[in-house]
Amino acid sequence: MRKEGISGLLVGVAALVMSVMWGCSGKYEVERESRLALGTIVEITVAAGGGEQVRQAVEKAFAEFERIDGMLSTYREQSEISRLNRTGELAMGAEAFDLVRQALQISALSGGAFDITVGPLVDLWGFDEGGAVPREQDLGNALRLVGYEKVTLDPVSRTVRLALPGMKIDLGAIGKGHAVDRAAEILKEAGIENAIIDAGGDIRLLGHRPGKDFWRIGIRHPRDPGRLLVSLDLADRAVVTSGDYERFFIEGNTRYHHLLDPATGLPAGGCQSVTVIADGTTEADAYATAAFVMGAEAGIDFLRSLPGVEGIIVDGGGRTWWTDEERLRR
Numbered sequence: 001m002r003k004e005g006i007s008g009l010l011v012g013v014a015a016l017v018m019s020v021m022w023g024c025s026g027k028y029e030v031e032r033e034s035r036l037a038l039g040t041i042v043e044i045t046v047a048a049g050g051g052e053q054v055r056q057a058v059e060k061a062f063a064e065f066e067r068i069d070g071m072l073s074t075y076r077e078q079s080e081i082s083r084l085n086r087t088g089e090l091a092m093g094a095e096a097f098d099l100v101r102q103a104l105q106i107s108a109l110s111g112g113a114f115d116i117t118v119g120p121l122v123d124l125w126g127f128d129e130g131g132a133v134p135r136e137q138d139l140g141n142a143l144r145l146v147g148y149e150k151v152t153l154d155p156v157s158r159t160v161r162l163a164l165p166g167m168k169i170d171l172g173a174i175g176k177g178h179a180v181d182r183a184a185e186i187l188k189e190a191g192i193e194n195a196i197i198d199a200g201g202d203i204r205l206l207g208h209r210p211g212k213d214f215w216r217i218g219i220r221h222p223r224d225p226g227r228l229l230v231s232l233d234l235a236d237r238a239v240v241t242s243g244d245y246e247r248f249f250i251e252g253n254t255r256y257h258h259l260l261d262p263a264t265g266l267p268a269g270g271c272q273s274v275t276v277i278a279d280g281t282t283e284a285d286a287y288a289t290a291a292f293v294m295g296a297e298a299g300i301d302f303l304r305s306l307p308g309v310e311g312i313i314v315d316g317g318g319r320t321w322w323t324d325e326e327r328l329r330r
């Protein structure tokens with residue numbers, strides 16, 4: 001959903017096929033391929049018998065990222081979201097409409113911490129172009145255009161309406177998760193049972209590593225990219241991390257990053273990173289952004305309140321908070 005044109009190029013960054021021995025479980029073929037899509041590196045790992053059918057499924061899964069970028073990206077003039085943002089009202093396809101509806105539900109659930117109407121704030125901060133601290137007056141003007149309750153839905157005609165001219169929806173905090181879930185469905189439909197889809201920190205696990213009953217996933221430390229915060233053994237789950245190290249600039253001694261508090265228009269202060277584990281990547285993506293904006297204490301309570309959801313938060317001071325440490329470290 002991010003850099004203009006990048007997904008259009010859909011460059012094959014690295015493609016390799018390898019065979020590995022996993023423990024004493026026997027030999028499995030693992031196919032791993034990375035490409036640029038949605039402004040990030042998407043990596044698909046498939047543990048299967050290999051062959052043409054698997055290749056085609058992986059190809060289709062990558063094409064799905066491209067399709068969803070074309071539907072949702074604010075960098076694509078013809079995307080449904082861009083058209084809505086230009087006109088203030090649009091009858092949408094079922095997929096985009098349902099995603100907007102789900103996003104608005106999560107806004108309400110998170111007390112507005114997660115809010116897809118942050119578009120004018122995202123433009124103002126301009127993190128994609130390096131970023132700059134906005135003038136107070138500009139911040140005030142943008143803030144008047146923010147508020148999920150100013151979006152109305154007509155489910156019959158699937159029309160989304162924005163109450164004020166200049167309002168802009170940005171699905172950057174949920175769209176990647178949706179794309180990962182869709183790509184996972186494509187692999188599943190092709191009969192692939194064991195796979196990992198990783199779109200720059202939005203991870204969906206299908207099944208487990210052959211010979212084991214889990215995939216081992218490393219979560220990076222928010223202040224030391226060379227170190228792992230923790231590694232998690234999980235099967236059939238989604239793992240999504242939002243961090244203040246993803247897009248930021250430093251001015252004075254302050255780190256200004258892309259996770260904005262819709263109440264103030266400023267980067268949210270209370271966390272360095274939030275990792276959410278859930279069944280689906282779409283909701284994990286939105287919950288991670290929401291918990292980040294809430295701050296560690298309210299954020300961990302929020303995650304604990306959601307059935308089937310777990311999480312790890314590193315707060316502003318570097319302390320780690322867990323929904324249930326023993327369970328996650330199992």
Ligand code: AMP
Nearest residue numbers: 113114115116172173242258259260289
């Ligand atoms: P993520 O990396 O999933 O946490 O999403 C971050 C992106 O979501 C940002 O680059 C913005 O485009 C957008 N965003 C920033 N703050 C919020 C927020 N409070 N609610 C929803 N989306 C946001």
Ligand code: MG
Nearest residue numbers: 173285286289
């Ligand atoms: Mg998110």
